[in-house]
């Protein structure tokens with residue numbers, strides 16, 4: 241095979257419960273991930289013969305926000321492909337082309353998605369045949385969210401968010417995502433969360449899964465799910481970017497069943513009753529000051545998969 245294209249979804253966090261800061265600089269989480277139909281595409285191809293002597297892994301990024309993504313060794317897709325080659329114990333070559341639609345530094349795990357897609361694409365291109373479990377182990381070293389981008393669906397992540405258990409769900413959930421101009425740095429948002437907690441004083445409870453949320457997912461009840469959505473990073477994201485409060489209010493006022501910041505933000509997520517309701521909500525949300533555009537999507541969808 242001379243080229244493999246993989247499609248990979250964005251995520252929204254339905255519950256993000258953040259425990260105390262650990263000694264290694266991470267936080268223990270209960271992270272309920274949900275994969276939604278907003279996709280990046282990564283193509284891995286064999287470099288042409290005349291390119292011998294060039295870097296073994298090269299990357300090109302296309303899409304509206306391509307300029308915000310590193311196009312060298314720091315790219316998470318390149319790091320993932322390099323880690324895969326190391327795991328296989330050989331040097332391999334590939335040209336990677338990333339077509340980005342997932343917002344960059346938007347709290348939707350676009351970089352992790354590209355890393356996951358590169359693992360699946362290079363596993364196929366190089367004929368390694370590694371099982372999903374091995375790819376998830378390699379991915380966890382690249383970033384806490386990479387294993388979920390490989391798995392997809394709806395799942396709860398514990399530890400740093402990398403230890404996954406799939407969750408049973410019914411039906412389809414319909415979403416609107418308010419994309420903001422520019423991003424928020426994930427470490428900065430976790431740091432702000434710690435600072436706010438220190439300021440408030442008192443102990444930080446260990447994270448636990450919400451029974452109401454799990455029941456709403458099992459039943460496929462969007463009204464109950466809307467009421468159960470929570471994100472412990474939201475106060476920190478709002479502190480760093482106060483204009484997001486008006487975006488959330490616009491969605492609530494327009495009748496969203498639930499509204500929250502997606503992960504570390506600044507993307508905001510709104511739950512709708514149906515595809516039609518989501519399309520109507522998007523029109524109201526789009527006019528909020530800090531909203532660059534509002535897009536509709538549904539979930540759950542599968543994780544990184546070779547495109548048919």
Ligand SMILES: C[C@@](CO)(OP(=O)(O)O)[C@H](O)COP(=O)(O)OP(=O)(O)OC[C@H]1O[C@@H](n2ccc(N)nc2=O)[C@H](O)[C@@H]1O
Pocket residue numbers: 253256265266267268269271346347348349350352382383384385386399400401426427430502503504505
């Ligand atoms: C917040 C979340 C929610 O799913 O994602 P985003 O909303 O940014 O996409 C994740 O926890 C982000 O995961 P990911 O982006 O893979 O983070 P990593 O590369 O593993 O870590 C980046 C930095 O985030 C902080 N971090 C990450 C995970 C975790 N459980 N505790 C942390 O404190 C640490 O400061 C770490 O150095």
Ligand SMILES: Nc1ncnc2c1ncn2[C@@H]1O[C@H](COP(=O)(O)OP(=O)(O)O)[C@@H](O)[C@H]1O
Pocket residue numbers: 308309310314315316317338343344345346347348349350351352354355423424426504505
């Ligand atoms: N392939 C990639 N796509 C997006 N960002 C990447 C990629 N590789 C490295 N990065 C870096 O990772 C940072 C976080 O990206 P991203 O995963 O999009 O955000 P978030 O962690 O908020 O979901 C970006 O600011 C960017 O510098």
